[in-house]
Amino acid sequence: xxxxxxxxxxxxxxxxxxxxxxxxxxxxxxxxxxxxxxxxxxxxxxxxxxxxxxxxxxxxxxxxxxxxxxxxxxxxxxxxxxxxxxxxxxxxxxxxxxxxxxxxxx
Amino acid sequence: xxxxxxxxxxxxxxxxxxxxxxxxxxxxxxxxxxxxxxxxxxxxxxxxxxxxxxxxxxxxxxxxxxxxxxxxxxxxxxxxxxxxxxxxxxxxxxxxxxxxxxxxxx
Amino acid sequence: xxxxxxxxxxxxxxxxxxxxxxxxxxxxxxxxxxxxxxxxxxxxxxxxxxxxxxxxxxxxxxxxxxxxxxxxxxxxxxxxxxxxxxxxxxxxxxxxxxxxxxxxxx
Amino acid sequence: xxxxxxxxxxxxxxxxxxxxxxxxxxxxxxxxxxxxxxxxxxxxxxxxxxxxxxxxxxxxxxxxxxxxxxxxxxxxxxxxxxxxxxxxxxxxxxxxxxxxxxxxxx
Amino acid sequence: xxxxxxxxxxxxxxxxxxxxxxxxxxxxxxxxxxxxxxxxxxxxxxxxxxxxxxxxxxxxxxxxxxxxxxxxxxxxxxxxxxxxxxxxxxxxxxxxxxxxxxxxxx
Numbered sequence: 001x002x003x004x005x006x007x008x009x010x011x012x013x014x015x016x017x018x019x020x021x022x023x024x025x026x027x028x029x030x031x032x033x034x035x036x037x038x039x040x041x042x043x044x045x046x047x048x049x050x051x052x053x054x055x056x057x058x059x060x061x062x063x064x065x066x067x068x069x070x071x072x073x074x075x076x077x078x079x080x081x082x083x084x085x086x087x088x089x090x091x092x093x094x095x096x097x098x099x100x101x102x103x104x105x106x
Numbered sequence: 107x108x109x110x111x112x113x114x115x116x117x118x119x120x121x122x123x124x125x126x127x128x129x130x131x132x133x134x135x136x137x138x139x140x141x142x143x144x145x146x147x148x149x150x151x152x153x154x155x156x157x158x159x160x161x162x163x164x165x166x167x168x169x170x171x172x173x174x175x176x177x178x179x180x181x182x183x184x185x186x187x188x189x190x191x192x193x194x195x196x197x198x199x200x201x202x203x204x205x206x207x208x209x210x211x212x
Numbered sequence: 213x214x215x216x217x218x219x220x221x222x223x224x225x226x227x228x229x230x231x232x233x234x235x236x237x238x239x240x241x242x243x244x245x246x247x248x249x250x251x252x253x254x255x256x257x258x259x260x261x262x263x264x265x266x267x268x269x270x271x272x273x274x275x276x277x278x279x280x281x282x283x284x285x286x287x288x289x290x291x292x293x294x295x296x297x298x299x300x301x302x303x304x305x306x307x308x309x310x311x312x313x314x315x316x317x318x
Numbered sequence: 319x320x321x322x323x324x325x326x327x328x329x330x331x332x333x334x335x336x337x338x339x340x341x342x343x344x345x346x347x348x349x350x351x352x353x354x355x356x357x358x359x360x361x362x363x364x365x366x367x368x369x370x371x372x373x374x375x376x377x378x379x380x381x382x383x384x385x386x387x388x389x390x391x392x393x394x395x396x397x398x399x400x401x402x403x404x405x406x407x408x409x410x411x412x413x414x415x416x417x418x419x420x421x422x423x424x
Numbered sequence: 425x426x427x428x429x430x431x432x433x434x435x436x437x438x439x440x441x442x443x444x445x446x447x448x449x450x451x452x453x454x455x456x457x458x459x460x461x462x463x464x465x466x467x468x469x470x471x472x473x474x475x476x477x478x479x480x481x482x483x484x485x486x487x488x489x490x491x492x493x494x495x496x497x498x499x500x501x502x503x504x505x506x507x508x509x510x511x512x513x514x515x516x517x518x519x520x521x522x523x524x525x526x527x528x529x530x
Contacts, residue, residue, distance in 0.1 A: 001262040001303050003222065003238070008141070008208035010109065010170060014161055015201035016180055024170065024201070026109070026208060028138055032240055033256030035220070044139030046259075047152075050107040050170050055226055059209040064222060064236065064262050066302040068174055068280055074228055074300035088180035088200045090172040091107050094300045095227035095236070102220035102238060103271040114353070114420035116321065116382060120373055121413035122392055130382065130413070132321070132420060134350055150351030153364075156319040156382050165421040174386055194392035194412045196384040197319050213474040213515050215434065215450070244452055245468030247432070258471075267438055276434060276448065276474050278514040280492055286440055286512035306512045307439035307448070314432035314450060315483040326459070326526035328427065328488060332479055333519035334498055342488065342519070344427070344526060346456055362457030365470075368425040368488050377527040386492055406498035406518045408490040409425050 001066045003030045003100065006059050010050055018087045022075060023053045025093070027065060035102050051091035062097035070094065107172045109136045109206065112165050116156055124193045128158045128181060131199070133171060141208050157197035168203035176200065213278045215242045215312065218271050222262055230299045234287060235265045237305070239277060247314050263303035274309035282306065319384045321348045321418065324377050328368055336405045340370045340393060343411070345383060353420050369409035380415035388412065425490045427454045427524065430483050434474055442511045446499060447477045449517070451489060459526050475515035486521035494518065 008026035012019075027049050049065070052075050057063050066074060071092035114132035118125075133155050155171070158181050163169050172180060177198035220238035224231075239261050261277070264287050269275050278286060283304035326344035330337075345367050367383070370393050375381050384392060389410035432450035436443075451473050473489070476499050481487050490498060495516035 001236075001264075001301060003260040003262055008206060010201070010206045011204045012170065012201035013204055015170075016183065018183075019201065024107075026141060026206060030260040031256055032258045032260055035238060035260045036256075044137055044142075046138045048109040048136040048138055048141045050109055052107075064224065064227075066300055068302055070284070070300045070302040072176070073298045077228065077230075077298075077300070086179045086183075088172055088176045088183070088198075089107060090174055090176040092300075095222070095224035095231065098223045098225055100220060100222045100238060114418060116413070116418045117416045118382065118413035119416055121382075122395065124395075125413065130319075132353060132418060150349055150354075152350045154321040154348040154350055154353045156321055158319075178388070192391045192395075194384055194388045194395070194410075195319060196386055196388040213448075213476075213513060215472040215474055242472040243468055244470045244472055247450060247472045248468075276436065276439075278512055280514055282492075282496070282512045282514040285510045289440065289442075289510075289512070304512075307434070307436035307443065310435045310437055312432060312434045312450060326524060328519070328524045329522045330488065330519035331522055333488075334501065336501075337519065342425075344459060344524060362455055362460075364456045366427040366454040366456055366459045368427055370425075390494070404497045404501075406490055406494045406501070406516075407425060408492055408494040 001064050006057050006061050016088050025053050052089040053093040055093050057093050057096050063093045064095040066094045067091050107170050110171050112163050112167050122194050131159050158195040159199040161199050163199050163202050169199045170201040172200045173197050213276050216277050218269050218273050228300050237265050264301040265305040267305050269305050269308050275305045276307040278306045279303050319382050322383050324375050324379050334406050343371050370407040371411040373411050375411050375414050381411045382413040384412045385409050425488050428489050430481050430485050440512050449477050476513040477517040479517050481517050481520050487517045488519040490518045491515050
């Protein structure tokens, strides 16, 4: 998993039925420099990551993103109609971050 | 998942039967700099990504790409003959993008 | 898997039920330079990695991190109530490191 | 998936039985610069990728490589004795490329 | 998969039971420059990769590493007691390399 900030949204009308009702967010992963108190390098060469969200993460919030099976489990268990293990997404918000701390040993 | 632009096509006659009728596209992932309004860095060192498409994405269109099981689910559910969970692809277009927005908090 | 040092913690109140009781750690992966005795490059552009822990790894300790199914197996088998194969995490501590050695052939 | 050129071969006598008869190839992934007509950056820092092949790809040929389950499906379905879903490989040639084109919109 | 050299060992007493008896190795992935005869760039920013081994790879030997399900299959099938598909590792040695060759077309 990785720590990221929600920076935007993606809209699509041509997509899989299973994606209906699932919001697609653009997120910016935090780099280790961001975490460690150094001036933030915004990693301009980093791919633009898109992830599914059903927790209601808003723009500017910090989130934890998981990939793969974990992302599909997260989305499936949160939707009203239960079991959708085959939703065609590979990244999802699994937690909205209240706070994070990097210790003195760093 | 990541946001990408369709830039080309790959043709192959020596391939798995399961790939017959599935178009193979070349895509260019957007970098965070591309999304944020800075001059686009075209990430020349980035691997040339190939993905399967059955949504009909055309060259120059923006798409959302998923990897792994999500890609196979996407391809399987869209094909006329239904269940092909074992198609040997690991990346596919899961949405054609109408619009994306990066907020002011960035 | 990769070798990393525990550098911090993430707290979240909005998350999946399955994540209750599982600690989320921030870790800094070791680079090959760190291992080989050269001055450490702290890889400031590296994504901030978040991983689940039920082994009780403390800040400053060295750990081995696994991704994907391996991470879910690790977390599932360690929790009191046994089988939780669908916990929505994709990275976990699988070992707390006593010692590592890089040989003379390097 | 990604586009790559076959550049060499790996020989091993100490390996899993399931790998007997499967050729292990060294491939060089194409970068976006290679695709776009710019002078090729050979990405010297890129890991040396090894992939399984049962399609008969020869040195110098362009191929499409898939990772993970897709790779095992590809290898399993091509071998004479059918079902070998548990072959311990994570990358395989899924298509030998006749031609690829990058459009004018790039 | 990727080509790597064994450079060290990791010892841990706090780990999963399933990892008992499985050696954890530190490996240095070969870069394309290493393969192609150019002066080796040791990729100091590369993460320190840890992989499981039951083939008996020694320090300084070249190996092929596979990730994910392939790694678990490799470890499971080699251990005396057979079926351990849920061992919490995501990388393993699947072949010890006798020789590799990069062709003239490169």
